[in-house]
Each structure stands twice: as C-alpha cells, then as structure tokens.
Amino acid sequence: MTWIGAIYEFGSLFSYRIPDFSSQYALSSPLPGPSTIKLALVATAIETKDVIYGEKVFGTIKNAKIKLLPPKRIALSNVLVKRLKAKKERKEKGFESTFGIRGYVHFAEPLKIYIETAIESGKIGEEIENLLRRIRRLGTSDSVVYCESVKKEIPPANAIEAVEALKKAEKNVLVIPVKDLNPDPAIKFEHINIYSKSKQPKAKVFVSKFYTIPILDQKQGKNWIVYEIGPRRN
Template sequence: MIWLRAEYEFGSLFSYRIPNFSPSFAMSSPIPGPSAIKLALVSSAIETTGNIEYGKRIFNIVKKSEVLVEPPDKVAISRQLIKRRKQELIAKKMQKGKSKIGKCSKCGQEKEIWEIDGEFICKDCGENSLISTFGIREYVHFSGPIKIFISVQDEVEKDIRNQLARIRQFGTSDSIVFCRKIENVEPSRNKCVQPIDIADYEEVRLPKSKMILILIDIAESSSFEDINPYTKGNRKEAFVLRPYVFPLIEEKIGKNWTIYKLEPLA
C-alpha cells in the first residue's frame, strides 16, 4: 500500500451541509466528506474516459480505501441568510383553502384555482411549483490549499493519480477546485480529520476543545449500482454515517462568523 497526497485550491466559498441538518438551516462541514472525495474520483473517471466500466473499476478500488483530509492553517466559516427555492406541497394548502373558477397566475388558463401566498394557482401548476423562501447556510473559506490523502495498492497508483489530477469539484456545484500537485507522502495523522471509533463508548476519549461532526463514507459492501442515480429498481443503502474529530479550534468569533486554526490532535 502507498499513500498519495493531493493538494487542492477551492475557487470560491463552498458549503457542505452536515447530514440530517435541514436545508433551511444548513450548517456546513469545513471539509468534503470521504464519500464526496471517493465519488469525485469515480465521476472524474467516467467523465474523462466516457467508459462506465472504468468508473466501476475505480469505484471498487476507492470504496475500501482509507481517505484522510488535512485542513489548511486557518478555516473561516460564515453564516448567511440566503434566498432559496424549494418544492412546496401546494395540495396541503389547497385542502385547507376555498377554490373558485378563475385564471391561473402561472398557466393563464381558466380553471379551478386557489389563492396561495397571494397568487391564484390551479392544481396542476401547484403540484409542480417551486416557491421562494429563506434559509440559513454556512459557507467555508480556506486560508490555503486542502491536503487529501488516499491509500491505494501499488498497481493502481497511476490510475488514482490521474483521476486526482482531473477532479474539478467535490460533490456540490459550488465546490470548484483545481489540483496543485500530487506526491507520494504519508499523512501526519494528528493533523488530519479522524474517524472516532465508538464501538466501545466507555473507552473513547474525546478532546473537549475540538470540533466533532458527522460525515458520510461509502459502505464497503456497496456496489456501483447502489450509488448510480440511473440504476433502475431498488438500490441498497450505499452510505454510512460516522463521527469525526477535527484538528481545529476556535481562534476568533464574530456575530455570524468563526475563524478556526489548525491544532494537531493529541
């Protein structure tokens, strides 16, 4: 087994909603989770070659690989009020309201309509509509590059190295990245985000001042079909949630922002 270290620069602020948090109050992880990194490699393999089978091969390699992330020296997280669009179950509001015959504000046809948030909407338009609303979302900004380490077999080093260099985003569309360099370097584990083994809770010693968040990884028992959105029929659950401890401590706190600095784990 060998370690590859890839350094990435983010092109702008980005946000990774922590699992199980509401989209209307989306707290962000400071880093992309293991699943986002592994799936970025699979996506890159398919996009650059056009070969689905090659993507499956990369998936079967990386799903069992250990992935570690070393944050930069400083990480800033700001909390913003944003305008967002979401699908609304208009039918529920229609059941509570009274209808009349009139012109629909969306399709312009004379139909049975309901007054919903100041607009007159027919049932057909209501079932497929998006409404404007507001929410809170955290955005992350790095002081420097993020370092991603992945452990792979010697015989697949070239394949993984090539795909690491071609990654352009991790998960969300706002996480645009470019790869600065790739080297054969082993990680300093005390500077990396680490999974917490909670199998025996009594023996876990959690650092009081460090950040602890839930991140998503890929289950080793999963298959490519389980993560492929175009798979027909039922798919097995491909992801697992794990707690991780971050080598970050608070340095400065403002009204809607926090600056963290890297502090190695004990």
C-alpha cells in the same frame, strides 16, 4: 498499500451540509467527508471515460482509507439565502420562494487529501493519480477546486481521519459528523450510479463517522467563526 497525496486549492467559498441537517438550516462541515471525496473520483472517472470505468474505480476505492491535512485557519459564515423549491401540491407546477440559512467555508490555504489504495504500483495506481489531478469539484457544484500536485506520500501524524465512534471526550476539539461509503459487499456501484436505469432495492449506502479536528484558538461574531487548526494535544 500505497498512500497518494493530492493538494487542492478551492476557487471560492463552498458549502458541505452537515449530514441529517435540514436543507432550510444547512450548516456546513468545514471539511469534505470521505464519501464526498470517493464519489468525486468516481464522477471524474465517468466524465473522463464512461460509466463502466466509473464502476471499476468505485470497486478500487470503495473501502479506501482517507486522511486530510486541513489548512491552519478555517473560516465559516452562516448567511440568509432565498431559496426556490417545488410547490407542495403535486398538481401545481412551478416553485415557491422560501428563506433558509446556509453555511459557507473559506480556507486560508490549500487542503491536502491522502487516499490509501491496495495497489502498490502499476496501471491502476497511475489511474487513481491521474483522476486526483482531474478532479474539478469536491461534492457540490460550488466546491470548485484546482489540483496543485499529486504524489505518493505517507500522511503526516497530524492528518485527520474519520472515525466510527468517539472513544472519549476531548478538549479543544471540533467534532463534525460526516459520511463514508458502507464497506458491506452488498453495496454495489449501481446503488450510487445516477445513470442507472434499473431500480435498486433500498440499502444503507453510507455509514456515519466523525472528524475530530484539534482547535488551537477561535474567534467569532454573530454569524461567523474562524478556527485556528493545530496539532492534537495529548
């Protein structure tokens, strides 16, 4: 197994809606989930070459481990936004105006992402490194990123990994639900391929996991909060 680390700088504020939250009250996760990172690699592969290459990359990284080294300070703010959505009546065309809450995140410094691949060396490993360099957004269109560097590197002990279950209640820890790709062999590339013309049977493409982020301190106001991230306390 080989770990590859990549450093990303976000261009502006960004938003990752917490899974299962209403689009009208879309609070944001402070960090991208494992599925967001993996699908960003697949999307980059398709944009770089073609759908066949995207399928190849999907098979390589579907079950890969993901770890994050977050910035030391993360700011979140919730703002009132005006939204346009399709009218409820199917026969009516156009949109109707509504309002909602959307959470936005700002990092004080770059985010470091680590991905473990089963490739020790060779062409595939180099391809994953090149794709990590080419990523220009992580998830939503407002999550524009620039890759500063990529290299083979083992994650530090304080890197964060999504877990399937919370073993015990921890103090001074922020728990955030996220999604990862279902490791079930029945889940194929066609289940996530938006370019596919064939209709796939319903399947559980994603599984729920959690980030547990150690918090040293926090300051907050009416619609904002700033977290100071630190090493996990024993």
